[in-house]
Amino acid sequence: xxEMTTSLxxxxxxxxxxxxxxxxxxxxxxxxxxxxxxxxxxxxxPLGALLAVGRFPGRRTLIVLFNALxxxxxVVVGLIVYLLLSRAGPLGQFGLLFTPTAMVIAQTILIxxxxxxxxxQVVEDAWREYREQxxxxxxxxxxxxxxxxxxxxxxxxxxxxAGFGRAVAEVGAVMIxxxxxxxxTRVMTTTIALETSKGDLPLALALGMILIxxxxxxxxxxxxLRQWAERRWG
Amino acid sequence: MGxxxxxxxxxxxxxxLHLDQLGLxxxxxxxxxxxxxxxxxxxxxILGPNGAGKSTLLRLMHGLLxxxxxxxxxxxxxxxxxxFQRPVMLRTTALANxxxxxxxxxxxxxxxxxxxxxxxxxxGLADFADRPARRLSGGEQQRVALARVWALEPQVLFLxxxxxxxxxxxSREVExxxxxxxxxxxxxxxxxxxxxxxxxxxEEVIYLEGGRVLEQxxxxxxxxxxxxxxxxxxxxxxxx
Numbered sequence: 001x002x003e004m005t006t007s008l009x010x011x012x013x014x015x016x017x018x019x020x021x022x023x024x025x026x027x028x029x030x031x032x033x034x035x036x037x038x039x040x041x042x043x044x045x046p047l048g049a050l051l052a053v054g055r056f057p058g059r060r061t062l063i064v065l066f067n068a069l070x071x072x073x074x075v076v077v078g079l080i081v082y083l084l085l086s087r088a089g090p091l092g093q094f095g096l097l098f099t100p101t102a103m104v105i106a107q108t109i110l111i112x113x114x115x116x117x118x119x120x121q122v123v124e125d126a127w128r129e130y131r132e133q134x135x136x137x138x139x140x141x142x143x144x145x146x147x148x149x150x151x152x153x154x155x156x157x158x159x160x161x162a163g164f165g166r167a168v169a170e171v172g173a174v175m176i177x178x179x180x181x182x183x184x185t186r187v188m189t190t191t192i193a194l195e196t197s198k199g200d201l202p203l204a205l206a207l208g209m210i211l212i213x214x215x216x217x218x219x220x221x222x223x224x225l226r227q228w229a230e231r232r233w234g
Numbered sequence: 235m236g237x238x239x240x241x242x243x244x245x246x247x248x249x250x251l252h253l254d255q256l257g258l259x260x261x262x263x264x265x266x267x268x269x270x271x272x273x274x275x276x277x278x279x280i281l282g283p284n285g286a287g288k289s290t291l292l293r294l295m296h297g298l299l300x301x302x303x304x305x306x307x308x309x310x311x312x313x314x315x316x317x318f319q320r321p322v323m324l325r326t327t328a329l330a331n332x333x334x335x336x337x338x339x340x341x342x343x344x345x346x347x348x349x350x351x352x353x354x355x356x357x358g359l360a361d362f363a364d365r366p367a368r369r370l371s372g373g374e375q376q377r378v379a380l381a382r383v384w385a386l387e388p389q390v391l392f393l394x395x396x397x398x399x400x401x402x403x404x405s406r407e408v409e410x411x412x413x414x415x416x417x418x419x420x421x422x423x424x425x426x427x428x429x430x431x432x433x434x435x436x437e438e439v440i441y442l443e444g445g446r447v448l449e450q451x452x453x454x455x456x457x458x459x460x461x462x463x464x465x466x467x468x469x470x471x472x473x474x
């Protein structure tokens with residue numbers, strides 16, 4: 001108990017000083033995970049919409065697959081991306097392993113299924129309601145998918161958010177493809193894991209609290225946005 | 235002119251839609267049962283008890299459903315539109331909702347805005363152009379839906395119970411708009427539970443029961459003297 005309070009006090013000091021090491025880690029975390037989320041939204045949302053309104057062979061299989069992939073273990077994604085990017089791997093020539101880019105790639109792969117599956121759900125529900133009207137107005141399926149994505153933009157924040165929450169909180173993938181290199185690929189989660197094992201609890205705790213605060217803040221912002229949207233647009 | 239049916243226009247107008255043994259079966263249930271029909275009137279009301287297949291017939295005509303038997307024959311290609319019982323509004327302004335249909339048809343932005351504004355004005359909602367469509371009342375939303383379809387100037391307009399979920403004042407307004415659309419030359423086919431409305435709007439009545447057409451008569455004679463006992467008892471039950 002004593003250790004906990006001391007650590008908390010030290011963590012508070014780190015905050016107060018605006019520790020540059022701490023700041024760098026937090027910023028890298030946010031940069032990597034937000035970029036991965038953006039990419040995952042660009043890929044996953046259209047994909048989800050097409051799965052929702054499309055009619056093609058293998059659609060149901062794909063839906064089940066994406067739902068299953070939502071539970072993809074980060075370490076396995078890390079391992080696969082590691083194999084792809086390692087010098088002997090098919091993408092080895094680009095020298096991306098142990099860079100933030102590698103971390104972005106791994107996290108994107110990790111959360112595309114989440115964003116796609118949740119977007120599919122949102123768009124499919126809307127499609128049920130809008131289908132006849134959109135067809136009557138002359139929208140083909142591709143067009144309908146676009147319309148429904150735009151129309152569901154506020155509900156879809158939830159999908160993006162779920163992806164971000166998963167990305168920013170995972171350790172396994174970024175640890176493997178990033179390597180937790182000090183000042184280069186060290187992010188909040190990998191630092192927490194390392195510092196805890198080294199016994200440096202204050203830094204780990206400070207980062208843990210920031211991580212929770214970041215996730216909380218983004219969720220609150222998304223909640224407020226949705227509430228505003230509901231009032232504004234119905 | 236001067237057909238057997240009191241010289242009503244549906245006899246003098248040429249048939250614009252021909253149903254030939256049209257059927258729709260779901261599972262073992264025949265929702266639409268081999269309907270053969272010529273639609274030629276400018277304003278047609280499809281009447282019948284709940285579950286008669288009115289909405290399904292309308293959707294078959296509009297092409298939202300594919301018949302499981304028989305054929306629809308359009309002697310000439312006519313542009314179509316449809317208004318549903320519950321309007322579907324996109325999460326944007328009333329104006330953008332009206333413009334959406336024009337956008338799908340590739341109408342250029344400027345003309346789109348103009349035509350959408352005109353259509354909104356016609357339904358009495360010019361002042362609501364910038365309002366979020368989904369925040370409007372049910373009656374106003376239905377008028378936006380009418381403006382949306384009117385802006386497309388369809389040659390045939392299908393209406394599925396367009397006033398069923400509206401209050402009397404909104405119903406009257408929607409009815410006025412439907413009449414105006416009809417007066418502008420658009421052929422109207424509507425289902426309704428409101429017999430007064432059918433009487434006020436329709437030239438011709440198609441009476442449906444159990445997925446079959448039991449009667450197709452000029453509205454005036456249908457309400458005065460229905461030919462079948464089924465229609466007669468329907469009228470008695472539905473008339474307050």
